[in-house]
Amino acid sequence: MFKKTPHIILMSLLSSSLLLTACKKADEPAKTEQHQTNSSTDQVMEKLNERPVKKFAATADDARDIALLEDYDRRFTEMSDEMETELEKMHAAGTLTTEFEQKRTLDNVRSALTMLKDLDLKTEQGRYIQGLLYQYWENQEKHINDKQANKDEQVNQLADYLQAQNQLKYWKASQQH
Secondary structure (H helix, E strand, O other): OOOOOHHHHHHHHHHHHHHHHHHHHHOOHHHHHHHHHHHHHHHHHHOOOOOOOOOOOOHHHHHHHHHHHHHHHHHHHHHHHHHHHHHHHHHOOOOHHHHHHHHHHHHHHHHHHHHHHOOOOOOHHHHHHHHHHHHHHHHHHHHHOOOOOOOHHHHHHHHHHHHHHHHHHHHHHHOOO
């Protein structure tokens, strides 16, 4: 269920965390730095995985909403992959500018928001997942526009995205029983 784009975001957060920890402790012995880096990474991972999956009553519309959410995920992932390929080609050709990359990233986020708005979900669980995803992408849009995001906010927002993914995975698995 986890696609290329969320992995990139997670790796960026973890890399930033590692980099910040390494820079802050640059003049301490290497052993202490390694311990701090692991501790910081562990804290980020703990924060991302701290929320349990919510339980919802089964409904007749569960399979329909699961299919709609999976279709959204598939279409958005395809669109994101195409954008990444386009940006990689432009970078290789030396024609990619920071402004263009930021504009395309913002377009991608806005597309996610539009696609989520267009989902006609019938179940409480479907709308819960939709809301988590929408909140995540809305926050991404804000951070792209503001260019200001602290590490804790980014972790919390990624936790929303991962919570939505875990909720959908759990929900789909519960339908197969």
